[in-house]
Amino acid sequence: MDFSLVQRVFPFFVEAAWITIEISVLSLALGLVVAFLVAAAKMSRSLPLRAFGSAYVSLFRGTPCLIQLFVLYFGGPQIGINLEPFAAGVIGLGLNIGAYMAEAIRGAILSVDRGQTEAARSIGFSRFQTMRKVVLPQAARLMIRPLGVNAVALVKGSALVSTISVVELTYTAQRYIGSTYKPFEIFGVAAVLYMLIVYVVARIVDLIDRRYAIA
């Protein structure tokens, strides 16, 4: 182990870790918006919307995230979409995780007892009111864990944007492995930072989960 190397490169990795955090947070936000829209589409009464929701989930979950990023970043200019690597990374990861999170949200909504909907509807609530005031508040608690699992996966998945030259943790690690030929030390530095981020995310999910636990 070459600790002077670790010491020398560490500041660059901390900087890169911030980019990983930024990408993760932004694509998480985008992913949540996409997920709610797609889940709503999949559960709507309109057939075209339902078909769209199902196709979205199926296509984004049925193909590699790496290819989705490549289509967007390398293929985008051919159809008039010119994105910076960072923006392409956020949008690509967000659209991808949105499909997974949509299923988490839908699963939580479906696991709220049917009787709740029936009761609300029979006392005169509209479909929208039933969803908004009765089902969603109960489902919200159930989606915290599954969404948290997705958030952790997203942090690790954000490594993919290194392939479209976003200078985040994995990109930095790859560059230093190439220039120093010290794969173990460099991996160690990057691993510590990733695990730190994953740990913090898991803690936040824990806190939210406990805050909304049934007393």
Place this chain on the structure above:
Amino acid sequence: MQGLDFSVVPPYAEILWMGVWWTVVLTVSAAAISFIFGVVFALVVLYAPKAVALPVRAFMWLFMGTPLLLQLFLIYYGLGQLGFKIPALVAGIIGLGLHFAVYNADILRAGIVAVDVGQAEGARSLGFGRFQTLRYFIVPQAVRNTIPAMGNNLIVLLKESSLVSIIGIAELVHAAQLAISETFRPFEFYITVAALYYILNLVLEAGLRRVEQNVEVSR
């Protein structure tokens, strides 16, 4: 902005098929490793002495907390530094295999613990040794009960195998990149590759469903 023209794809059909073939080879080999080592890791974590179990646990923890892509770099360059001259393909198979072995081990560990204690007690009282009990009673039941969960890992593995193109393995993504370097048509080729993965994924899902239907779950 140039128009889209998918007629550039068919001339590269042969290269893409080779890519599909290598993606399948890669996925199947890595799946085999991930299953075998998944069982080994699960047993070590549960039954081996601490001196052996702790390093394996640490390894599992490390591989669950870091991205696969980073692990691939570690294995590809790391094995080289340790003096093992291995081709990229082998590094890719080992990397994918170990990454998913860790996730399979986690599932199997829970599956082994969930097998009724009566099974072990019954086997032991019939005179089977501790190892035989695991080998013939506990592990087979745990494996059968965890097939759906490990099947999910296999589906993820198929998609994630695309990452090994980064360390230069000539699978499907790499085949597309070759074609793109000659035609400058990334959109058409990456969409084609996405479609091919989608089809592979459908085939795999159908296969897994059949396996699940034919395997009796024991409780």
